Amino acid sequence: MANNSSMKNLAKDTAIYGLSSIIGKFLNYLLVPLYTYALQRTADYGIVTNLYAWTALLLVILTYGMETGFFRFANREGYDSKQVYLTAFLTLLTTSTIFAVLCVIFQQPIAGALGYADHSEFIAMMAVTVSLDAFASIPFAYLRFQKRPIRFAILKLLFVILNIAFNLLFLVVLGKNDVYYVFLSNILATAIQTLCLLPFTLPKGGRFSWPVLKEMLVYSLPLLVLGVAGIMNQTLDRILFPYLYTGDDAQAQLGIYGACFKVAMVMMMFTQAFRFAYEPFVFAKHKDRQSVEAYADAMKYYIIFSYLILLGVIFYLDIFRYIVSSAYWEGLKIVPVVLWTYVFQGVYFNLSFWYKLTDETKWGAYFSLLGLIITLVLQLVGVPRIGYWASCGSSLVCYFCIMILSYVIGQKKAPVPYDLRSIGGYTLLTIALLGVYYAFRLMTPLGIWPLMGVGTVLIGIYLYILTRKDFPLRALLRRK
Secondary structure: OOOHHHHHHHHHHHHHHHHHHHHHHHHHHOHHHHHHHHOOOHHHHHHHHHHHHHHHHHHHHHHOOHHHHHHHHHOOOOOOHHHHHHHHHHHHHHHHHHHHHHHHHOHHHHHHHHOOOOOHHHHHHHHHHHHHHHHHHHHHHHHHHOOOHHHHHHHHHHHHHHHHHHHHHHHHHOOOOOHHHHHHHHHHHHHHHHHHHHHHHOOOOOOOOHHHHHHHHHHHHHHHHHHHHHHHHHHHHHHHHHHHOOOOOHHHHHHHHHHHHHHOHHHHHHHHHHHHHHHHHHHHOOOOOOHHHHHHHHHHHHHHHHHHHHHHHHHOHHHHHHHOOHHHHHHHHHHHHHHHHHHHHHHHHHHOHHHHHOOOOHHHHHHHHHHHHHHHHHHHHHHHHHOHHHHHHHHHHHHHHHHHHHHHHHHHHOOOOOOHHHHHHHHHHHHHHHHHHHHHHHHOOOOHHHHHHHHHHHHHHHHHHHHHHOOOHHHHOOOO
16 A cells, blocks of 8 residues: 555645646636637637647747656756756756747748738747746746745746736726737736746756756657657647638637637646646655555546546536637537546556656657657548547547557556556446436436536435545545
């Protein structure tokens, strides 16, 4: 059985890191109805969806795996954590600055290539924003390394609050119903957050080391391939959609898809919160003989609660739909597909630690490249025919395939005793409850409120079984 104190620390960190992520994502939910009502067309939200997909990809490229590399070498014996931090800090500062300057200088040709020739200012603003975010990834990683989750959470929430405030100021108070002010709000909030972050994270001591940088790059660059392929698996649908969709309303359809995608973000909030706590936890516990049991327990609890969130969103989708305006409701049928995608993505992330901890990061690149090929082929074939259904379906197939491969190969390279019997039981239970719900929804003339009553009963059944069998608070609250 895993060390109880380890699981308590994991739960505590997940709660604190997750607070900033969950509250932040929840507050960002408020921007979705704001955008869908304030922006003049669904196509305007399509522009926001497209350019934010590009920035997500660029953020991975500009950090080039250095965040994980920092955790790896800062925790490794024989390395000075201050030296590792200073080296990563200065390296990211340099590369981010160069990227921002180049994009500002060449904003017009870049804008033309992306289809925004009349709005090159969008490119300049987003380039500066993503450069600041890339640089800040190392100072934020340093806060996690120092185990400062409260400070981390406050600074993360600062950006969210500022971004919402600026959006409300421009779009509501001043009535500036234009995409430009969405991007302006983002850059202002990011700049202020970075300025507030630096006093707590400026390097103190240590010196820049070329040999350390070389070792970090050797470790991290395979993660860049992994990261680029991985983020493309997540964003390629929104990047390619305007080029692949054959209808005249490509940006409008992308806007509908992007808005409905947001409804499923509850699952992404949970996986992100778990990651913030889990990554440093894994590297710190690598020398613990009980670590494999801890990883197995963490995976089990992750899956149990992921299924609970999935059921809750699906059963109460008639409420969650009001996050977006009625002009976007035609796309809500994709939400269950996106939720299952997030489940597979989270499991894959937890499985991925076997190749990080064994320094065989090449396997991560292999899996992600395979996933990218699957995603690309399915979108090239499907989007022109069935639109955004192919976009979300390609992600589902991609993550399911690489999840299975990572488990099979990982169990040969670095076995972890996952509780497959329990995980399988909860999977079957979840599928059965979904089957009952959809049977009521499709075969009986129940209204919205009776259907949600059925969903509530089904969630009660899930919670009853969870409490009787595996509810983790029994272990987490047990006295040492």
